[in-house]
Amino acid sequence: MKRFLRDNGLGIAFGLLFLGTLVGQAVAGHADFNNRQIVDGGSEISFWSFLTTSEFAVDVAENWQSEYLQFLLYIFATVWLIQRGSPESKSPETIGVETDEQQQMGRYATEDSPKWVRAGGWRTAVFSRSLGITMGVLFLLSWIAQSIAGLAAYNSEQLAQLTDPVTWPQYVGSADFWNRTLQNWQSEFLAIGSMAVLSVYLRQRGSPESKPVGAAHAVTEDTG
Template sequence: MGLKPNIAVETKKVGQMRKVIHPIRDNSLSIVLFALFVICISLESLSGWRLQNETLAAHAQSSIGYWHFLSTGAFLEGLASNWQAAVLQLGSLIVFSSFLYQRGAPHSRDPRKAKGKQKRRKADRFSWFYRNSLLVAFLLLFVLALGLHIVFGTKAYNEQLMLAGQPPISIAAFLLSAKFWTTTLQTWQAEYLVIALYVVLTIFLRQQNSPESKPLESRNATTGEANG
């Protein structure tokens, strides 16, 4: 008889643990990715702060504090520049894969299979905005990140000009400058290369249990069959 209360207590504790564990398990992918983002941006800010002070010392300027560095163009431009390139990469894959094909890639529609009327009728039940909401979200994120890149890039470039004893330039002048387009195209070409390699490599290679890969038994020519 004395064991029943203990069993009830243990059962209650297990139930409470499950309530905590299940949300963590069910969202573990996004939790880990956001955690890695926080770790990387923290380390980036610390190393960037050290580099900025080394640059200032080389120009006989006094060093700046960590929190001051976080408001400088040197730090903010790097964030915005890489954000807009990363958003462009995924946004391009989303929109191009809606009408272009890559035979054998799990994230491509099969060009041999025509769109069915039933699928079109089902899609027509939803508004245009909902049917294209993912692309719209990435487009807005890209415009926002690109705008921040231009603003903070201008600030960072003017900080460099100030150290060199030269007058600052306007946002319009920076937008037309070789500095802006060099840094922008450096990130764009890297992002497009990586996404192209990803599309091609998923034709031939596999990753067990990953939904980004075709099943292990799939033929290389199989198109659009990602792991379930």
């Protein structure tokens, strides 16, 4: 058990942080929702009822989709784009999809390589793009979930104001939807861009996200 916890510490730690903050968001969101209900002359709802509301669902989904979009774009962007001196970037000599030898594919695969790498054909082609494909699917699913939950929340407000509800295509093209979406996207792009640039000149000893403390600023793809 100790070895399992040590070997999976990063995933476990962030999994627990995710659950803790999700619960915190639900508690705070429930309190805020009920406060607004009272102000608007409505009735309070229970915590469990709040978890099934479109208001809670859209707040969660819109954050998820922006995170998966961030990683999706970064995965593909770092194939062809570099930031010289950043450990978040490949070296200039390895721009592109790289050779089979560099990627340990084809005749360069080893006995320890994943089965689908050693299998060749379509399975190797799919596996070599599996991370990007998975992130793309997760982004699409969370984006759809956000749009559906957002539509329900938006139409609920429309009906409360005695105005006509809108259809899904109308909502996806609305200012409300894109205001929610773009305010998350811009923060993700700022964060990942800042990390790529600041890691050229700043260090964090012992972190694989940082170069060795004594490494020159111009050194790229050198972690420690």
